[in-house]
Amino acid sequence: MQKDNTTSALPTPAARVRQRKRSNEVPPEASKANGNHLLADDRNKYRSMWIRARSTVWMIGGFALIIYMGHLYIWAMVVVIQIFMARELFCLLRKTHEDSHLPGFRLLNWHFFFTAMLFVYGRILSQRLVNTVTPDKFLYKLVGNLIKYHMVTCYFLYIAGFMWFILTLKKKMYKYQFGQYAWTHMILIVVFTQSAFTVANIFEGIFWFLLPASLIVINDIAAYIFGFFFGRTPLIKLSPKKTWEGFIGASIATIISAFVLANIMGRFQWLTCPRKDLSTGWLHCDPGPLFKPEYFDLSGWVPRWFPWKEVSILPVQWHALCVGLFASIIAPFGGFFASGFKRAFKIKDFGDSIPGHGGITDRMDCQMVMAVFAYTYHQSFVMAQSCSVEMILEQILMNLTFEEQQDLYVKLGQMFRERQFRQS
Structure with a gap:
């Protein structure tokens, strides 16, 4: 009796998973050809650039809305x-x-x-x-x-x-x-x-999240654009389409952007004030010396017809240069690591959720390196190391029960009255 093969045309869930996995794998021929294929010589580069640009605009728009919220x-x-x-x-x-x-x-x-x-x-x-x-x-x-x-x-x-x-x-x-x-x-x-x-x-402070994240995005876009138009010299074998021209051009653009963006972002309290609770209200705080402008006279350095005789610089902009330097030179190695990882598993991207970019993980490879550096740099070189009243109060509220806090309040009152009596 002949077997009925009509049901074989219907893919099972397991078959669909295997088919999706195969579609994400890099064919050996394409991988080999891609090893010597620069982005500047890619015939389909304008189509891929349009898809990538459209996705980038949507991501940046959504990101800006969430930052505002x-x-x-x-x-x-x-x-x-x-x-x-x-x-x-x-x-x-x-x-x-x-x-x-x-x-x-x-x-x-x-x-x-x-x-x-x-x-x-x-x-x-x-x-x-x-x-x-x-x-x-x-x-x-x-x-x-x-x-x-x-x-x-x-x-x-x-x-x-x-x-x-x-x-x-x-x-x-x-x-x-x-x-x-x-x-x-x-x-x-x-x-x-x-x-x-x-x-x-x-x-x-949103500033310390937004600036590093923005610099990674700027570095990625600038590297793509410089490599798109001027890339001729391969940078690293793990990422064949990365070029020295794109890397150097992106580094310069990122460092300049860091200095300029820090001046713009540092003037908004919504971005610079730390959030001490989980409310959603508007923030107001003393910006601190890092975000208070310092004015420099340029009259002796520029010609008379130059419109600006004075320039204001926020001290945080000098810190931003260090962050920009890391974002342009060190953070891209997170992307190189991800490229090597994908090559080890013979896949093109971690996913396909973002058209032209791959998956979420493909966009977060450099951000992971950058986030750790930004926190480490802030704690080491920006945040005040001395104890403050706020820090002590936070420790009291976190580590003492309500009854222990009441006892502390009573004892402090007794100490203050005794000190006042001695001084009188």
Whole structure:
């Protein structure tokens, strides 16, 4: 009896996954040809440039809107980016055949992901959450208990995932399962290391998030444009279309942009004021010496017909030069690392969610390097190292219970009365 083959035309979910994976792989012939194929000599470069430019405009517009909406919305954007990055990276080493024999195994990845999210953001935002609910006694006690048991909660969530993993181990699948377990933890380290520093930068002031992120975008666009029109000398074998002309031109453009953008951004309190709570109200603060303009007389340096006899420079602009230097020379190596990683797995992009750009991870490779540097630089060279009244109050609110704070208040009152009595 002849078998009915009509159903073979309908692709199964596993077949669709394999087909999508194959479509993202780089054919050996194209990869080989691409090794000596510069962007300036690409016949389809104008079509790809139009697609890339259109996506870039949409991304920049949406990014500007979120920046205007404020700190919490920027944090929400970071969380969404994290989820998409994790999804792309989780799928990278996924094998459909093996997964079909492990029902529910993929949920374990997301269990570890959200456990890590709770741990990281709980530590970063705990004090700001306390500042937000302080007027309400019930919420204050509730949040205080959540913060007090935050670490042990995250620990037991992780242990639950660990036990879940052990209980799902199957014979002949050990190697694949342990490989996925290690891959999941590596993804969490990569994603949350970057995001933790990014969120910390946001609440120190949007300026310290927006400037580094903008410089990476400017460097990427400038490298593409200079390489598009002038690229002739290959830069690195990992990225065949990257050229020295694009790299040098982008470096100059990025450093100049850093100096100019810092002067523009530094004049808006919405961007420079740190956020001490989780509210969405407008910010007003003392900008501090870094954001107060210093005026320099140019009369002895420029001709008489020159319209500007005086120039104002914010001290933060000198720090911006250092950030721009890093963004133009060091941060691109994050992209080179990602290129080598993709070549190792023989894929063109991590995903296809952004037309002309690839996936979210393809756009965040340099941002991950930049976010860590921006936080490290801010803490080392910008943030005041001495103790302040605000810092002490934050420690009191974070580490003492309401009753202990009342006792401290009474003891401080007694000390002040005794000191006043002695002086009188």
